[in-house]
Amino acid sequence: MEWEHKCSLAWLQERQGHLTASEVRTLIPLTRTGRRRTITNEDYMRVFANKCVNLTEEDCWSHGAAARGHILEPYAIDALNDWLDAEGIDEEFFWWDDKLVVDGFRSLAFSPDAMDIPMIQVLPKPTALAEVKSYGAERHLTTACTPKNLIEERWQIATAMAVLDSIDHAYLTLFNPSMNDYRLIVIRFDRSELYSEIDTVLEAENEWDEFLKSVNLLYPHAGYGQDEELIVEEYIERQKLNP
Numbered sequence: 001m002e003w004e005h006k007c008s009l010a011w012l013q014e015r016q017g018h019l020t021a022s023e024v025r026t027l028i029p030l031t032r033t034g035r036r037r038t039i040t041n042e043d044y045m046r047v048f049a050n051k052c053v054n055l056t057e058e059d060c061w062s063h064g065a066a067a068r069g070h071i072l073e074p075y076a077i078d079a080l081n082d083w084l085d086a087e088g089i090d091e092e093f094f095w096w097d098d099k100l101v102v103d104g105f106r107s108l109a110f111s112p113d114a115m116d117i118p119m120i121q122v123l124p125k126p127t128a129l130a131e132v133k134s135y136g137a138e139r140h141l142t143t144a145c146t147p148k149n150l151i152e153e154r155w156q157i158a159t160a161m162a163v164l165d166s167i168d169h170a171y172l173t174l175f176n177p178s179m180n181d182y183r184l185i186v187i188r189f190d191r192s193e194l195y196s197e198i199d200t201v202l203e204a205e206n207e208w209d210e211f212l213k214s215v216n217l218l219y220p221h222a223g224y225g226q227d228e229e230l231i232v233e234e235y236i237e238r239q240k241l242n243p
Contacts, residue, residue, distance in 0.1 A: 068134060167191070174186070
């Protein structure tokens with residue numbers, strides 16, 4: 001099966017204006033093993049450069065594992081809801097798609113996989129979040145066996161909690177429908193378990209804001225020159241006239 005998925009261009013463009021969960025992780029002064037590391041100007045510039053690129057419809061396509069993960073999200077949420085019901089937990093999650101959640105005019109934002117309120121509702125006062133990961137078999141089980149305070153995905157959950165203080169807990173939902181056993185693995189995180197991570201995320205947001213102030217002074221010129229898409233269109237037209 002060749003997996004492919006197309007997301008919303010408007011969603012991608014909106015993400016460029018904010019510091020998202022995946023970007024936060026690259027700007028946190030800790031290694032994967034918890035050691036301190038220095039965040040350099042190059043680290044900030046790498047994130048900033050991606051926000052300066054003019055996105056097109058071509059950027060909306062994903063393939064392979066990335067596409068599979070997105071396509072499986074609603075199936076994972078259905079499985080999570082079935083598990084919650086079987087466990088007697090009175091909660092229900094609703095799948096969210098191509099939606100950026102922002103609190104006011106802050107830089108920090110996140111795109112939820114699912115929350116305990118429908119997407120059609122006006123944000124926000126969700127109390128719970130579901131973060132879906134559809135990994136291959138090895139990583140699926142390895143993540144499940146990792147101590148909670150070392151699970152990499154906790155940073156995504158902490159970012160969501162840093163954006164919305166109404167989120168009290170979250171379920172990391174590991175879903176691999178190709179497995180016979182352990183197809184669904186659910187790991188719960190309470191806000192109290194992530195206080196340190198939330199504080200670190202907020203510090204990263206503050207440092208990012210300071211970087212943006214400095215970069216605006218370095219690069220005051222914008223909007224000059226022609227867009228690449230228009231240049232390509234003109235080039236194609238010229239080629240038609242000069243075969």
